[in-house]
Amino acid sequence: MATPFALLPVSGVDLVSIIPTADLTSLAQRPAARLGTEVFGSDGKRYVYGQANASISASTAVCTVNASTFLVTASGGAYTSPATAMVAGDQGWFGAASV
Secondary structure, eight states, rough: OOOOOOEEOOOSSSSSSSEEEHHTTSSOOOOSTTTEEEETTTSSOOOEEEEEEEEEEEETTBBOOEEEOEESSSOOOSOOSSSSSSSSTTTEEESSSSS
């Protein structure tokens, strides 16, 4: 399947890359969105921009996104992590596990 891309409400968002915490703290890279931002991808899934609360393996399909802090853990949820492994503090787009 092709790499998904954002359709609405924000265009041009890279849904597959992450921003490492080191880049965020050094201001070397501006975050792609504010925590909690939601977009729909070309694959029909909803994506939420969140921050890893602990280490998360690549493409983990049971992530939980906290609805108020948008911190993400790798257990018992309905979101899939990006295809790159994350450590606490990294930010990225988490896709709904089902359409």
